[in-house]
Amino acid sequence: MYRYDEYDRALVNERVEEFRDQVARRMNGELTEDEFLPLRLQNGLYLQKHAYMMRVAIPYGALSSDQMRGLAVIANKFDRGYGHFTTRQNIQFNWIELADTPDILAHLASIDMHAIQTSGNCVRNVTTEAYAGVAPDEEYDPRIFAEIIRQWATVNPEFLFLPRKFKIAVSSSQEDRAAVRMHDIGLYLYRDKEETLRFQVMVGGGLGRTPFLNKAVKDDLHWSEVLSYIEAVLRVFNRYGRRDNKYKARIKILVNSLGIGDFREEVEAEWRQIRGSFSTLTEDELSRVASQFLSPLYSTLDDANLEYGHHVTSNSEFAAWVSRSVKPHKVKGYASVAISTKFPTNTPGDLTAEQMQCIADLADAYGFRVIRITHEQNLVLPDIPKEYLFNVWESLCEVGLALPNVGLVSDMIVCPGASYCNLATAHSFPVAKKVAAAYSIEEQLEVGDISINLSGCINACAHHHIGNIGILGLNKSGEDYYQITVGGAQGKDSQIGKVIGPAVSEELLPVVVKKITNAYLANRNDKETFHETFLRIGLEPFKLAAYESAGA
Amino acid sequence: MKNIIRIQSNEVAVVKADNWIISEEDHDALGSCEILPMKAWLARIKQGDDVNPALWIDVDDDAMELQDVIEKLSFICVFFEDFKDGRGYSTAYLLRKRLNYQGELRAFGDVLRDQLSLMRQCGFDSFAIKEGKDPYDATKGIKGLSVTYSGSVSQPNPLYRRVRR
Structure with a gap:
């Protein structure tokens, strides 16, 4: 790292x-x-x-065990013993x-960390996916470019007072696990036929009041020109982005008011003036940064481990956790471990100092001292030999972090909401907890993989628009109400969800969400995901189910 | 103008006031030290008037309109209505890099100590500090951080082209 x-x-x-x-x-x-x-x-x-x-900032979600211990020290010394991991791979102390x-x-x-530009109308923490460097479907480690862009954007004097915040994400895998399409600039990094690294550049994504997925501006940008291209986009935004209305100031509004064609022309005209000069990346710089992200020295292991196999067959609790938390690794005999921070035993994204210590210790003992933060507010130990998975699970059990619910209903993405946040219009954590509690683990497994995202206000920190089921907290004459969207999706097939109808009360919310997942179960063919079923049958069946005798 | 800080060949000097006066709009009998708004100045040039080699640029003016007349200018002031509005930084960049403007470039308006190093890096070499603020105190804001990653007007090479890391 x-x-x-x-x-x-x-x-x-x-x-x-x-x-x-x-x-x-x-x-x-x-x-x-x-x-x-x-x-x-x-x-x-x-x-x-x-x-x-x-x-x-936790740049691109990567932490060393020492850094995690340092965060635990801050939680104990300056806060109330815990911290909150966010959907943009940051940690917040409240x-x-x-x-x-x-x-x-x-x-x-x-501990080589900072909080620079984690807020304000500037380029924020550059994010990528939590499995960078270990995912089998990756073309190139996206952290290398995320770090190069991070450095370029840090205290860059021209772009610190933009019209609005500016978020950049990079992904280089078949499956986009970094929600690239909802970023101001989304970058897909790939190798062309000649094996040259190129970027597809997409601009103008963002959620909030007016959700948009970003749109392709350039399909084949040479890797060495990524900084000059970002500079061109930012200069156009800085000069022409709206500043009269906070809700119309993101670059998505500029892109959509100009139209993608005119916007592209503006950017290209600016880029032609600056490309090929000072900000062209050099081979030297790429290899210098790349050398910091070399794989650890993996051992030569067998793909199957007998002891691990024995634990899986003899311990059903361990097996249940394995089926949700253990992810494939590009190296034989290794796995990545996802750690759920969610309900019922935890609060989404929150970890106590003790839990942080435990994860740091596990990374030291078994996992090359590295830890990742996911945009789903979970953690990952990316490099665990299969023979130690049982030990990892046992330790996680001791600190209440061995939940077998990664990717299930109760693995909800939830912002802090009105319990902490000034902007929030409704509570998030207590309500989300009730939704999660409406399902037994068997029911959750029956539903299978699903994303449920709950934001406490229109700013959409929990990315509710791209949740399969999105929940938005509103305030109706002093009471918390929740508007539901269905059909959102992230990844390469990203889609903004559609509102199903009037907002429902806090009391009814768990019931209505369950009616929606029941409608999915009743309609799904074979192994269809929630999103596939939605694409086939549309909004109507979900709408009907949600309001059927709900009294809403 | 008052509360001036000027940087000349790396020397910083505070000037309590100079003779220049910002004019809100064009009018008859212009004084020799009056600075017209960019649009009014351009209109005068178009008429063939003999005007001061100085103008000021408002927040929503497009500095690129000066493309054909930039050599007639030796003093340009850029207005910051609100220090949180960063358009002036790109204006300075364009004047220096795109139009190759070599004269004095002054930030005025909501100009504060904590942004001076950023303004300097974008090509400003003079500042009219906001009224009521102490320009001597503000000089502490000129230097900024000793390490900059990206290139800028004052240092065109990014760090990776400047040093062996």
């Missing part, structure tokens, strides 16, 4: 001292709150309902004192 050199370290350390000075000036009144606001946002600091929240923030950032710097 990427290790800081003297330049990375100097930048992060100087940034900490710069912010220490800014915090001091805010506290003595030299800086007004209006002047301080974008400074603190670009250092990851939000003001929430009850306290400051700090969002720490109960922070302003005066402590420079020390938190200094602690992060000491």
